[in-house]
Amino acid sequence: MQLIEQTSDLEKLCNELKQKQFVCVDFEFLREHTYFAKLCLIQIAADGITAIIDPLAKDINLQAFFDLMQNPEVVKVFHSGRQDIELIYQQGHCIPTPLFDTQIAASALGLGEAISYEHLVKHFLNISLDKSSRLSDWSKRPLSPEQVEYAAGDVSHLAKIYPLLVTRLQEQNRTHWIDEELRNLSSPFLYDINPDEIWTRIRHRSHSPKFLTLLRELACWREKRAISKNTPRQSLIKDDILLNICAACPQSKEDLAAVRGMRSDLARGKIGDEIMDIMQNFKNLPRDNYVHISEPDNSFANLDSSLLELLRIILRIIAVKNEVSAKLIASDDDLKFFCCGQIEDARFMQGWRYEIFGKIAEQVSSGKTAITYDADKHNISLLKI
Numbered sequence: 001m002q003l004i005e006q007t008s009d010l011e012k013l014c015n016e017l018k019q020k021q022f023v024c025v026d027f028e029f030l031r032e033h034t035y036f037a038k039l040c041l042i043q044i045a046a047d048g049i050t051a052i053i054d055p056l057a058k059d060i061n062l063q064a065f066f067d068l069m070q071n072p073e074v075v076k077v078f079h080s081g082r083q084d085i086e087l088i089y090q091q092g093h094c095i096p097t098p099l100f101d102t103q104i105a106a107s108a109l110g111l112g113e114a115i116s117y118e119h120l121v122k123h124f125l126n127i128s129l130d131k132s133s134r135l136s137d138w139s140k141r142p143l144s145p146e147q148v149e150y151a152a153g154d155v156s157h158l159a160k161i162y163p164l165l166v167t168r169l170q171e172q173n174r175t176h177w178i179d180e181e182l183r184n185l186s187s188p189f190l191y192d193i194n195p196d197e198i199w200t201r202i203r204h205r206s207h208s209p210k211f212l213t214l215l216r217e218l219a220c221w222r223e224k225r226a227i228s229k230n231t232p233r234q235s236l237i238k239d240d241i242l243l244n245i246c247a248a249c250p251q252s253k254e255d256l257a258a259v260r261g262m263r264s265d266l267a268r269g270k271i272g273d274e275i276m277d278i279m280q281n282f283k284n285l286p287r288d289n290y291v292h293i294s295e296p297d298n299s300f301a302n303l304d305s306s307l308l309e310l311l312r313i314i315l316r317i318i319a320v321k322n323e324v325s326a327k328l329i330a331s332d333d334d335l336k337f338f339c340c341g342q343i344e345d346a347r348f349m350q351g352w353r354y355e356i357f358g359k360i361a362e363q364v365s366s367g368k369t370a371i372t373y374d375a376d377k378h379n380i381s382l383l384k385i
Helices: 007-017 063-069 082-092 102-107 117-125 145-171 175-185 195-201 209-229 239-248 253-257 270-283 305-322 332-339 351-365
Strands: 002-004 022-030 038-046 049-053 075-078 099-101 369-374 379-384
Touching: 002 007, 007 038, 007 049, 007 063, 022 082, 022 145, 038 145, 049 145, 063 082, 075 145, 099 102, 099 175, 102 117, 102 145, 102 175, 117 145, 145 175, 175 351, 195 209, 209 239, 209 270, 253 270, 305 332, 305 351, 305 369, 305 379, 332 351, 351 369
Parallel strands: 002 049, 022 075, 075 099
Antiparallel strands: 022 038, 038 049, 369 379
């Protein structure tokens, strides 16, 4: 195992890794007190190589690592890699390509919808991981031997598991089953930050254009401020306080200080000044720029609820029979679209999903297939009529 703390050693390592068919990657990072994750450790492994890269080392430039992430000849392997890929996108301004996610692959092999790394290692290698270092402060130096061993294990085991997953997928002709999920994981839209849309993530019950527009303006301001200060958005002002401000529409800093949950020192300070500026600008905002309230979603207005419940049961039967995660075959919305007659919106009506489930859904909806129950064997099965 190598510990990389200098740029020259990193470049040498990446030149070696460029010759490999795949590399396994994992990060240790902190984000409790910052908007952007603080990268503390990079673990990387391939056939015969395990290394830990210290991004906090004084004399290191990570460009060679980011170049490796873009090398089209080397598969980048992650386990539940969304946060790691987001960090690469933010710091290296790239998406690893081509990539492979072992959690997604495991779901196509019937190992659960979101199997943990710990259980994946236990399943394939029969090794029980020591998780005592999982909650370490990875920003502190020097690293303890226990931390180094724990961090290395996050990729050294993965380097052994990845070929086993690929072999199983190939043997069962399921490699293409995860293509869509991997494409989604590779999309920059998943990681781009749009402050103007952040308000849509805040739970509320209002249908008032005025309320929602003010929420949009305040949430956008908070997001931009959090980014500029590199601080968590909730540490500035929590969501429920933003909603209280929208409901109260304070006209002065004194009114703002009286809003439920609002700290008086913030209301009377710079943050209060900025919020009152938003309130003033909001007053002058043309109605054309208000949040548009669309008609109620009637996508499922013609839903056949009996057919939906039947298909949910059949989906579980098919998932168990094929040893695959049910959600990988079809989401509940997919089933609802089908039961409303919006067949083109149900993703299980195309490709491999159609072959193992879509055909049966068609047969059931047309009365050509039924569910039978064997009381002796306590078994549910499908029967063609």
